[in-house]
Amino acid sequence: MNLATDPEIPLPLTPAAFHILLSLSGGERHGYGIMQDVAAHTGGALRMGPGTLYGSLKRMLAAGLVAEAEERPDPELDDERRRYYRLTDFGARALAAEAERLERAVRVARARHVLGERQPGTGGAP
Amino acid sequence: MSSGSASERVYRMLLCLYPAEFRRRYGEEMARAFRDLRRAALRKQGRAGLASLWLRALGDLATSAVTERWEAMKREVAWAYVLVLLAGAAAGYVDLHNDEVQACLILMLPAGFFAGLLQPRGAWRWALVLGLGVPVAHLVARLVGYRPPYPVQPNDFAVLLALIPAFVATYAGVAARWFAGAVGETA
Numbered sequence: 216m217n218l219a220t221d222p223e224i225p226l227p228l229t230p231a232a233f234h235i236l237l238s239l240s241g242g243e244r245h246g247y248g249i250m251q252d253v254a255a256h257t258g259g260a261l262r263m264g265p266g267t268l269y270g271s272l273k274r275m276l277a278a279g280l281v282a283e284a285e286e287r288p289d290p291e292l293d294d295e296r297r298r299y300y301r302l303t304d305f306g307a308r309a310l311a312a313e314a315e316r317l318e319r320a321v322r323v324a325r326a327r328h329v330l331g332e333r334q335p336g337t338g339g340a341p
Numbered sequence: 342m343s344s345g346s347a348s349e350r351v352y353r354m355l356l357c358l359y360p361a362e363f364r365r366r367y368g369e370e371m372a373r374a375f376r377d378l379r380r381a382a383l384r385k386q387g388r389a390g391l392a393s394l395w396l397r398a399l400g401d402l403a404t405s406a407v408t409e410r411w412e413a414m415k416r417e418v419a420w421a422y423v424l425v426l427l428a429g430a431a432a433g434y435v436d437l438h439n440d441e442v443q444a445c446l447i448l449m450l451p452a453g454f455f456a457g458l459l460q461p462r463g464a465w466r467w468a469l470v471l472g473l474g475v476p477v478a479h480l481v482a483r484l485v486g487y488r489p490p491y492p493v494q495p496n497d498f499a500v501l502l503a504l505i506p507a508f509v510a511t512y513a514g515v516a517a518r519w520f521a522g523a524v525g526e527t528a
């Protein structure tokens with residue numbers, strides 16, 4: 216089944232939900248870990264605050280896209296116990312569907328020369 | 342008191358902008374995340390980093406608190422709308438088939454009272470929806486050519502009198518809520 220046409224998957228995802236799912240695809244993370252990872256993989260373009268993050272997580276928990284994992288300390292930060300979040304199977308399908316949707320949009324943008332076509336050996340966009 | 346702990350205390354205070362349910366569930370995690378962000382900002386950019394963090398945090402607080410408040414309000418009022426819509430529609434149906442005013446009042450008065458009692462904020466909305474059930478039913482009946490089995494008042498606006506018991510019942514509920522609160526405070 217084409218993931219993008221699965222009626223259960225709520226497409227399009229909000230940018231915050233997409234990047235949270237993308238972050239959790241790398242493994243369980245706590246809230247601050249998600250914020251750090253999203254800032255890193257967007258090159259600092261998306262810096263979610265705690266309100267946006269936990270508001271999104273609340274809605275994603277209700278939609279079954281993510282689930283709460285156990286509380287445990289983060290050895291890299293301190294010995295305080297933190298709530299971790301993980302991707303569900305449904306969340307993984309939604310992430311794949313949204314990534315496919317975005318990929319199709321990028322393909323169209325390239326075909327219409329909205330984006331610079333990177334040719335091998337040309338050294339970058341025109 | 343260090344500037345760090347002051348920042349965290351102010352941030353914790355600002356969490357009161359969120360609905361209580363959201364704050365209970367996520368408030369501690371949000372405060373902890375802010376503390377981690379503050380430490381990272383101070384480590385990388387010093388006070389300039391802290392100022393930049395606060396600018397982003399205030400914007401985040403303002404937008405997300407409004408979103409959470411709006412969602413909480415929608416959840417709270419949804420059932421009240423359902424209650425008064427059903428009762429108003431039922432009262433309209435009954436009024437078209439029965440010329441006894443008491444039959445309508447039996448439906449309208451408890452619905453208005455409970456809507457006002459349990460959700461006093463914006464109670465005029467419940468009263469209006471409830472009270473318009475009868476006039477709307479008469480309007481629809483006229484449009485589809487239905488005539489009630491009793492002599493209809495020549496004055497079309499007479500059906501708007503249904504708004505009176507709707508408002509009285511709803512605001513009686515509001516008053517009961519206020520009275521219960523006042524008694525609870527003095528007890």
